[in-house]
Amino acid sequence: DTGVSQDPRHKITKRGQNVTFRCDPISEHNRLYWYRQTLGQGPEFLTYFQNEAQLEKSRLLSDRFSAERPKGSFSTLEIQRTEQGDSAMYLCASSRRLGEEETQYFGPGTRLLVL
């Protein structure tokens, strides 16, 4: 168990460019979550996958954002036509539900800066 990993750890881009982030969950976890965290705030939910199915999306996830989880393993989050307001830390978390118990384990995050 190597934990949740995310790549890249940091990304600087110019406004209008597209960016893609990757998350590799803990191997036996079938649930995967994406969050956005701005400075001085707690994480805000963006979207959720159970296996390969995207089951929930936040209103924060505009049509410029798309997430995939092919084959139910790693996930990607793409932001098209980035805006300065997209600058944030993007966190991925994975979990496995056992009965009603579930604890999310977080990756180190990808810090995005849009210039």
Add this chain to the structure above:
Amino acid sequence: AQTVTQSQPEMSVQEAETVTLSCTYDTSENNYYLFWYKQPPSRQMILVIRQEAYKQQNATENRFSVNFQKAAKSFSLKISDSQLGDTAMYFCAFMKLGNFNKFYFGSGTKLNVKP
């Protein structure tokens, strides 16, 4: 809607002393989980402690314990014998149980442990 409130943006404590971080939440749910997560500077978020709402006994993990007051919707974290490595942002989180377990995070409390 669920909300989580952390009313202390920043706190300080001397090494070896005890500190309590406050968290209140608002929900109409009866079954849920509460969490405290720690996010050290530039490092990933890790789970500190978890409390099931149906359990009356307060959770403890070594130097970390909670005071869970369900009727008051309060969930405070006590850190005993504070260590320099406890310096971090601490986030209180509420998990609503359902087909999709959604997490709601507070805005965090920055804890500084002073030597």
